[in-house]
Amino acid sequence: MSNPTALVADVGGTNVRFAMADLERRSVPHFDTFSAARFRSLPEAAAAYVKKTGAKPQVAAFAVAGPVTGDKATITNLRWSMTTSELCEATGARATLLVNDFEAQALSVPLLAGDDLQQIGGDAPVERAVKAVVGPGTGLGVGGIVWSSSRWMPIPGEGGHASFAVETAEEFAILERLRDGLDHFSNERILSGPGIINLYAAFAAHRGIKAQMLEASEVTRRGLYKEDPIAVEALDFFVKALGRVAGDTALTLGAQGGVYLGGGIPPKIQDALATDTFRNAFEQKGRLTPFLKPIPVFIILARDAGLRGTAVALSAAIKEGRV
Numbered sequence: 001m002s003n004p005t006a007l008v009a010d011v012g013g014t015n016v017r018f019a020m021a022d023l024e025r026r027s028v029p030h031f032d033t034f035s036a037a038r039f040r041s042l043p044e045a046a047a048a049y050v051k052k053t054g055a056k057p058q059v060a061a062f063a064v065a066g067p068v069t070g071d072k073a074t075i076t077n078l079r080w081s082m083t084t085s086e087l088c089e090a091t092g093a094r095a096t097l098l099v100n101d102f103e104a105q106a107l108s109v110p111l112l113a114g115d116d117l118q119q120i121g122g123d124a125p126v127e128r129a130v131k132a133v134v135g136p137g138t139g140l141g142v143g144g145i146v147w148s149s150s151r152w153m154p155i156p157g158e159g160g161h162a163s164f165a166v167e168t169a170e171e172f173a174i175l176e177r178l179r180d181g182l183d184h185f186s187n188e189r190i191l192s193g194p195g196i197i198n199l200y201a202a203f204a205a206h207r208g209i210k211a212q213m214l215e216a217s218e219v220t221r222r223g224l225y226k227e228d229p230i231a232v233e234a235l236d237f238f239v240k241a242l243g244r245v246a247g248d249t250a251l252t253l254g255a256q257g258g259v260y261l262g263g264g265i266p267p268k269i270q271d272a273l274a275t276d277t278f279r280n281a282f283e284q285k286g287r288l289t290p291f292l293k294p295i296p297v298f299i300i301l302a303r304d305a306g307l308r309g310t311a312v313a314l315s316a317a318i319k320e321g322r323v
Contacts (some may be wrong), residue, residue: 243281
């Protein structure tokens with residue numbers, strides 16, 4: 001069965017995207033987006049998609065925002081857990097694959113071109129060098145791909161939960177407000193939608209101002225249009241933090257093939273990211289600054305990138321007999 005009927009899904013902390021994929025072309029002609037809040041579980045959401053569309057998948061793959069262990073996975077910011085057998089039962093597929101969502105994001109990168117991407121500084125990617133993906137959305141995803149003898153191999157991970165680091169006294173004061181009551185303060189606590197909200201509240205308290213209750217989208221909008229000085233500070237901190245973490249990831253993986261910013265937030269703050277603030281934070285790593293200067297950073301603009309990468313993962317699993 002060289003090109004079976006395939007269901008692919010990209011499961012984040014807020015939305016679930018479903019599509020029927022063409023595995024031979026590694027494309028998704030159309031996708032549907034469901035709000036995760038409507039469902040109690042991923043199998044329930046998958047069953048709703050199959051019922052709505054009348055799809056009859058033979059195989060399926062789900063890219064989920066959380067750690068995957070064999071045939072089980074947990075979505076960190078939804079507290080959904082699922083198994084491949086539950087998903088087979090919900091969709092009617094004979095076999096199901098689970099992958100980390102940023103494994104799928106990373107696998108999509110070689111398929112992206114033109115209007116799918118916006119470059120932020122650096123030179124051209126080094127051919128077949130490691131590529132990294134960092135993506136703030138409901139949470140923070142981190143992954144990468146490395147070239148093997150015949151194809152790109154994914155590097156899944158949970159780098160969003162690595163410890164956050166500060167560089168100045170004022171940043172430390174902000175961090176002290178943010179980490180109150182937490183035993184561990186991760187990159188995701190800042191580089192996410194909830195993180196932007198928390199930053200806004202922390203800067204307001206730091207300046208002795210009563211913070212308004214705002215959604216992340218409103219904080220970023222006010223920051224982008226310079227309508228609110230606290231929002232401007234919060235967005236500036238977010239951009240610096242994302243630059244630092246992206247630079248750290250590039251160093252960790254040796255990502256001379258480029259760093260790609262996925263997730264839901266970067267496309268919404270393109271203008272803020274295309275400034276010296278982001279690029280300086282990305283590059284300034286002491287003795288390794290010359291290593292980072294030529295590395296390009298790209299914003300992923302394609303909304304179906306995760307689905308296309310999931311199709312790549314599923315196609316490889318079928319060829320290798322894992323599905």
